[in-house]
Amino acid sequence: MTPVVDPHGxxxxxxxxxxxxxxxxxxxxxxxxxxxxEDAVQDAxxxxxxxxxEDPPRDPKAWLVTVAWRRFLDATRSEVARRRREDLxxxxxxxxxxxxxxxxxxxxxxxxxxxxxxxxxxxxxxRAVGGLTTRQIAEAYxxxxxxxxxxxxxxxxxxxxxxxxxxxxxGTVLRVLYLVFNEGYSGDLDLAAEAIxxxxxxxxxxxxxxxDGLLALMxxxxxxxxxxxxxxxxxxxxxxxDRSRWDTRAITEGVDLLQGALSRDRLGEYQAQAAIAALxxxxxxxxxxxxxxxxxxxxxxxxxxxSPVVRLNRAVAVGEADGARAGLAALAEVEExxxxxxxxxxxxxxxxxxxxxxxxxxxxxxEQATSSAERxxxxxxxxxxxxxxx
Numbered sequence: 001m002t003p004v005v006d007p008h009g010x011x012x013x014x015x016x017x018x019x020x021x022x023x024x025x026x027x028x029x030x031x032x033x034x035x036x037x038e039d040a041v042q043d044a045x046x047x048x049x050x051x052x053x054e055d056p057p058r059d060p061k062a063w064l065v066t067v068a069w070r071r072f073l074d075a076t077r078s079e080v081a082r083r084r085r086e087d088l089x090x091x092x093x094x095x096x097x098x099x100x101x102x103x104x105x106x107x108x109x110x111x112x113x114x115x116x117x118x119x120x121x122x123x124x125x126x127r128a129v130g131g132l133t134t135r136q137i138a139e140a141y142x143x144x145x146x147x148x149x150x151x152x153x154x155x156x157x158x159x160x161x162x163x164x165x166x167x168x169x170x171g172t173v174l175r176v177l178y179l180v181f182n183e184g185y186s187g188d189l190d191l192a193a194e195a196i197x198x199x200x201x202x203x204x205x206x207x208x209x210x211x212d213g214l215l216a217l218m219x220x221x222x223x224x225x226x227x228x229x230x231x232x233x234x235x236x237x238x239x240x241x242d243r244s245r246w247d248t249r250a251i252t253e254g255v256d257l258l259q260g261a262l263s264r265d266r267l268g269e270y271q272a273q274a275a276i277a278a279l280x281x282x283x284x285x286x287x288x289x290x291x292x293x294x295x296x297x298x299x300x301x302x303x304x305x306x307s308p309v310v311r312l313n314r315a316v317a318v319g320e321a322d323g324a325r326a327g328l329a330a331l332a333e334v335e336e337x338x339x340x341x342x343x344x345x346x347x348x349x350x351x352x353x354x355x356x357x358x359x360x361x362x363x364x365x366x367e368q369a370t371s372s373a374e375r376x377x378x379x380x381x382x383x384x385x386x387x388x389x390x
Contacts, residue, residue, distance in 0.1 A: 015060060016045050017131035021201070023064045024128055025107040032072050034110065035156035038128055040075065044068035045131075104129070105205040109168020112176045113159050120155040121176050127152055129201070130194055140183070140191050173202065174214050174270065181218050192222055209261040213271030216261065219254035220277035223247040235377040239286040251281045272301040291321035308338050316344055324352035342368060343378060350385065359385035 020041060027037035044067040048060075057063035111125040123141075126132045138148035181195035199215045227241035258274045276297045283289035298314035301307075311334045319327020327348045334341055346361035362382035369375035 013049065016048055016064075018201075019061050019064055020045065020131035021104045021107045021129045023061060023068055025104055026065050027068055027072060028107070028110070030069070032069075033160040034128075034162070035153075035160050036072055036075060037068075038156060040068045040072035043071040104201065106168065108173045108202055108205075110159055110162055111155075112168070112173040113162060114169070114172065115158055115162075116155055118176070118179065120151055120158070121172075122180055123148060123152050124155040124159075125176055125198070126180065126194065130198055132194070170206070170208055170210065174210060177202070178214060178270070181221075192218070192225070196222060209264045209266045210268040210270050212257045212261040213268055213274050216254040216257035217270050217274035217277055219250045219257070220274060220281050223250035223254065223281065229373070233373060234380075235373050237377075238280065243284070246281065251278075254278065255281070267300065267304070269301060269304045272297055272304060276301075286320075289320070291317055295321050308335055312338060312341055312344055316347070319348050319351060324348045328352065339368065339370070340365070346378075346381070355385045355388060 023044070024037055024041045027040060028034055032040070041064070044064050047067055048064060052060075107129055108125070111128050112121045116124065123137055126137050126140075127134065134149050134152060135145050137152075138145040141148065177195050177199050180198070181192050183191040196215070196218045199211065199218060203211045203215050223246050224238075224241065226247065227243065227245040228236055230236055254274065255278050258271065258278055261271050262275070276294055279290055279294050279297070294317045295314065298310060298317055301310050302314065312331070315327050315330040315334060318330040328345070331341070331345055331348060342361055343365035346358045346365055349355075349361060350358035359382045362378050362385065366375045366378035366382065369378055
């Protein structure tokens with residue numbers, strides 16, 4: 001049973017977020033359409049915040065289910081659609097302990113439904129499964145709250161009539177979580193941490209090597225985060241990072257998860273990416289990284305995805321394993337116009353002994369940068385090489 005107070009006797013609001021997806025899944029399973037169920041659950045959460053600090057329930061999940069179901073029925077009775085839902089109204093279950101069945105997995109599938117756009121699937125997952133408010137999600141994605149509310153509302157209407165009685169696509173769910181993680185963090189909401197939390201929850205619900213592979217990948221990347229930026233906010237390249245600042249506990253957990261997933265001999269793209277991240281995490285320095293093995297894993301990843309981004313990253317690894325000239329040859333196979341391609345060529349040209357050309361390319365890459373931190377880093381690289389040639 002989940003306690004609603006922390007070890008110090010204070011109300012723990014994190015309990016509500018952990019219970020939200022399973023409560024929402026139960027309402028949808030009982031026959032509530034997704035939009036109405038989500039509204040009812042939000043009402044129940046508000047009531048819990050008001051009531052629980054003074055009167056914590058013995059079974060928090062059952063309490064939320066009972067209150068949310070009654071709110072749903074109240075709303076249903078007041079709508080024109082009452083006739084169509086009369087059977088649901090009459091079938092209100094007795095209050096009591098919540099069923100042990102966990103519908104969280106089906107809720108993940110619903111939020112990542114193929115009929116939804118990627119942005120809508122991400123927003124709906126963060127709201128319904130993550131328990132975040134519309135304002136938090138809007139602030140994270142730097143859009144007005146009203147815009148995000150409309151996006152979530154449209155997504156809920158799209159999946160309103162989808163029943164939770166078919167197996168969903170794990171790959172689609174993982175892609176949504178991967179995209180959430182890659183957004184990083186903005187303002188008060190750390191999307192990378194949210195993605196890790198959601199993926200942990202998914203891993204506890206489903207036994208799948210790619211779920212473990214994605215969680216391992218997130219942990220291994222997140223472990224390096226403290227060293228990725230300087231105190232002034234500027235980017236610190238991998239070769240210059242203080243590896244003593246890496247989170248060794250997260251690395252250990254990520255490697256353990258990865259080894260368990262790989263042992264099942266069902267290789268997927270997230271396991272392959274995690275294997276590359278593990279090789280970086282294991283090396284004392286960039287020069288001591290097993291770049292030959294990194295290239296081999298990129299070859300596996302290409303076989304699985306045939307992604308141009310993977311080809312680009314592979315060119316960097318080839319440059320480290322076999323020299324800059326070989327890296328440039330590998331880069332020639334990457335399509336022009338791909339984001340970061342010019343920056344990679346600049347790096348390889350500099351390593352190949354052509355600082356003049358590299359400086360020009362760094363400057364060109366800075367103009368294409370999608371963030372101010374990346375742009376400033378590339379400008380500094382160009383300035384460094386130009387100053388050296390004077």
